[in-house]
Amino acid sequence: MLSLGFDLGSSFVKGTVLDVATGAVAASASYPKEEMTINAPQPGWAEQDPDYWWECLTYVTRDLLSNRGVRSRDVGAIGISYQMHGLVVTDAAGKPLRPSIIWCDSRAVSIGNKAFRDLGEEYCLATMLNSPGNFTASKLRWVREHEPEVFRRISHVLLPGDYIAFRMTGNATTTITGLSEGIFWDFRSGSTAKRLLEHYEIDPAVLGRVVPTLGEQGRLTRAAAEALGLQEGTPVAYRAGDQPNNALSLNVLEPGEVAATAGTSGVVNGVTDRTNADPYSRVNLFAHVNHATTRPRLGMLLCVNGTGILYSWLRRVVGGSMGYTELTTEAAGAAVGSEGIVVLPFGNGAERMLENKEVGARFLGVDLVRHSRGHLIRAAQEGIAFSLHYGMRIMRSMGMAAGVVRAGRANLFLSPIFRETLANVSGARIELYDTDGSVGAARGAAVGVGAYADLRDAFRSLKMLEAVDPQPSEIAATAEAYAAWERELERVGVTHTTS
Numbered sequence: 001m002l003s004l005g006f007d008l009g010s011s012f013v014k015g016t017v018l019d020v021a022t023g024a025v026a027a028s029a030s031y032p033k034e035e036m037t038i039n040a041p042q043p044g045w046a047e048q049d050p051d052y053w054w055e056c057l058t059y060v061t062r063d064l065l066s067n068r069g070v071r072s073r074d075v076g077a078i079g080i081s082y083q084m085h086g087l088v089v090t091d092a093a094g095k096p097l098r099p100s101i102i103w104c105d106s107r108a109v110s111i112g113n114k115a116f117r118d119l120g121e122e123y124c125l126a127t128m129l130n131s132p133g134n135f136t137a138s139k140l141r142w143v144r145e146h147e148p149e150v151f152r153r154i155s156h157v158l159l160p161g162d163y164i165a166f167r168m169t170g171n172a173t174t175t176i177t178g179l180s181e182g183i184f185w186d187f188r189s190g191s192t193a194k195r196l197l198e199h200y201e202i203d204p205a206v207l208g209r210v211v212p213t214l215g216e217q218g219r220l221t222r223a224a225a226e227a228l229g230l231q232e233g234t235p236v237a238y239r240a241g242d243q244p245n246n247a248l249s250l251n252v253l254e255p256g257e258v259a260a261t262a263g264t265s266g267v268v269n270g271v272t273d274r275t276n277a278d279p280y281s282r283v284n285l286f287a288h289v290n291h292a293t294t295r296p297r298l299g300m301l302l303c304v305n306g307t308g309i310l311y312s313w314l315r316r317v318v319g320g321s322m323g324y325t326e327l328t329t330e331a332a333g334a335a336v337g338s339e340g341i342v343v344l345p346f347g348n349g350a351e352r353m354l355e356n357k358e359v360g361a362r363f364l365g366v367d368l369v370r371h372s373r374g375h376l377i378r379a380a381q382e383g384i385a386f387s388l389h390y391g392m393r394i395m396r397s398m399g400m401a402a403g404v405v406r407a408g409r410a411n412l413f414l415s416p417i418f419r420e421t422l423a424n425v426s427g428a429r430i431e432l433y434d435t436d437g438s439v440g441a442a443r444g445a446a447v448g449v450g451a452y453a454d455l456r457d458a459f460r461s462l463k464m465l466e467a468v469d470p471q472p473s474e475i476a477a478t479a480e481a482y483a484a485w486e487r488e489l490e491r492v493g494v495t496h497t498t499s
Contacts, residue, residue, distance in 0.1 A: 004445070026070055137183045216236070262418065264348075274399065335477075344489060359492050408436045413432060
């Protein structure tokens with residue numbers, strides 16, 4: 001049997017076909033060839049067209065099916081990973097009523113902050129484990145306040161992955177994992193967050209029917225099967241946001257295990273069974289893919305919006321025709337600390353880790369005589385690693401000490417500078433694996449249809465490729481560079497607190 005996993009990001013849609021018996025990748029593809037556009041009609045806004053996501057997904061599927069040995073009749077399960085916290089609103093037929101307000105959009109910050117005060121901080125942290133913040137529920141309230149004609153026409157409120165599943169199955173469904181990431185879930189009652197919905201004047205009927213994260217969620221309709229080139233009736237059997245799914249893809253499922261990724265955004269996601277929420281909601285707790293009321297498994301998630309997107313911007317602006325590998329090679333000529341250049345990589349909307357402040361991206365300490373392109377590139381990679389470490393210190397204060405961090409060997413983790421800097425500043429061992437979000441979604445789908453006995457069985461073929469340990473000769477210089485970085489962050493009004 002083959003299992004098909006999709007990973008809907010904000011830059012690309014990637015698909016992987018997994019041979020379930022061997023655990024080997026039979027085929028992989030992504031689309032578009034250049035990164036998807038994020039539209040910003042106003043400063044701080046970020047939108048994408050849900051129909052374009054579906055179009056990209058159809059191209060990916062056709063590409064996968066063009067591979068020898070990949071036959072549609074052998075695909076026995078479909079899994080979906082998706083960019084978290086986005087809002088898709090549709091009519092009864094599933095037609096989007098406006099562009100999706102995606103994860104890095106900042107327009108609802110003030111709405112979420114007000115709800116945090118009005119409902120009570122203690123209540124929000126005890127029941128939803130988070131401030132309503134800039135999450136999906138607050139974005140929906142923004143639509144109610146600013147686009148009342150659109151709001152009146154809403155039949156379905158969907159996360160990006162829910163929308164893709166709707167296109168596949170014809171059913172508006174969601175998961176507890178998804179509801180928690182949108183701040184629609186009450187962990188005390190084990191049901192939708194009634195008080196928040198009442199406060200925001202949202203009818204709970206617009207939320208999808210809850211289906212298992214791991215288990216059959218629906219089957220491909222004839223129309224969807226024809227569009228994708230797959231068999232009608234193929235089960236959709238797994239769905240999770242990209243970060244819980246990244247953790248699953250790395251077999252990070254039990255308390256104390258930690259996963260990381262450094263794509264468009266950078267994330268450290270540790271699993272805990274405790275509901276000790278951050279009082280400032282800088283680090284967030286969401287239901288993990290294997291969460292159950294009787295056996296809590298929560299993802300303690302730290303997100304830095306301005307990660308790969310900063311590096312992508314830098315490549316376009318100063319790299320010319322250079323690729324990422326060439327940029328990293330050039331950066332290797334600069335010493336640890338980049339001879340005094342400090343980069344704050346916060347130029348992609350409000351940063352939850354910084355209490356929803358919009359600090360912006362900043363390059364500080366540049367000497368026009370001494371510094372070269374290599375210094376800028378190294379400083380950018382160091383700044384991203386330092387940002388993740390800053391958040392990991394908050395996680396440590398909440399009981400999540402990351403002695404080992406697992407990551408896929410992809411994106412910024414391809415760079416020796418980045419992964420060594422993160423190891424040296426955090427003291428953690430970085431373990432790299434040959435996996436990604438689409439592979440994880442394929443494994444999850446195979447578990448969902450019972451092709452694997454359990455999650456442990458699904459990861460027997462997962463192999464570590466490389467481990468990066470802190471280097472004693474570079475720890476002191478890295479610590480000095482981090483201290484300079486944190487001083488600059490304090491100068492722009494951000495003070496680190498672990499209480």
